[in-house]
Amino acid sequence: MEIKNISEQQIANDIRANLEMILVENTWLLKQMDFNEVAALVNYIGAANHIFIIAAGRSGFAMRSAAMRLMHLGLKVYFVGETTTPAIIKGDLLIAASGSGTTSTIVKAAQKAKEVNAMVVAISTQGRSLLSDFSDHLILIPAAGKQDFERNRSGQYAGSLFEQFLLLLMDSVFQSLWKVEGIPAAELWERHANLE
Numbered sequence: 001m002e003i004k005n006i007s008e009q010q011i012a013n014d015i016r017a018n019l020e021m022i023l024v025e026n027t028w029l030l031k032q033m034d035f036n037e038v039a040a041l042v043n044y045i046g047a048a049n050h051i052f053i054i055a056a057g058r059s060g061f062a063m064r065s066a067a068m069r070l071m072h073l074g075l076k077v078y079f080v081g082e083t084t085t086p087a088i089i090k091g092d093l094l095i096a097a098s099g100s101g102t103t104s105t106i107v108k109a110a111q112k113a114k115e116v117n118a119m120v121v122a123i124s125t126q127g128r129s130l131l132s133d134f135s136d137h138l139i140l141i142p143a144a145g146k147q148d149f150e151r152n153r154s155g156q157y158a159g160s161l162f163e164q165f166l167l168l169l170m171d172s173v174f175q176s177l178w179k180v181e182g183i184p185a186a187e188l189w190e191r192h193a194n195l196e
């Protein structure tokens with residue numbers, strides 16, 4: 001990639017402006033959310049024997065972070081696709097995050113989860129999608145779709161806003177669960193990886 005003749009100060013200013021735009025977009029999204037939809041997720045998590053999480057690409061990175069924090073709380077959490085992930089069965093919960101709601105591995109996982117009568121919570125930018133058809137509950141994040149090349153809802157590339165907000169939202173869910181459980185941080189830390 002050729003870096004054009006641009007001063008370090010111009011780049012610094014541009015990066016700062018971008019970060020401001022990203023924070024503004026995430027704050028805008030916060031105001032569009034129905035947090036009762038998110039509150040329901042806490043009930044699904046509380047009722048589940050095991051929690052399975054699936055998401056792909058950058059959405060997957062955000063949800064891997066969420067899986068780690070839920071594990072720190074002492075929940076039995078598996079990220080779909082890891083070699084040690086067991087079968088999902090009735091009484092379990094699948095949290096399936098897909099901005100588009102069409103990523104085939106995620107739709108298939110939700111379909112399988114419903115076949116065995118597990119519960120499915122979807123998180124998506126789409127109110128109706130292939131994924132929502134196999135979901136008991138939907139959390140709508142009305143961010144830009146990853147193929148909204150006109151960039152109507154976000155100045156950022158592809159699904160970046162959804163993926164950022166997903167991470168922030170799941171950290172907020174963790175904070176609520178942590179508060180409810182009242183577990184001291186030092187106790188959570190005992191579950192933190194010591195082989196890293």
Ligand SMILES: O=C([C@H](O)CO)[C@H](O)[C@H](O)COP(=O)(O)O
Nearest residue numbers: 057058059098099100103158159
């Ligand atoms: O990595 C991603 C891509 O760069 C879009 O910004 C997506 O997270 C990946 O393609 C999965 O897509 P969705 O299932 O639609 O979230």
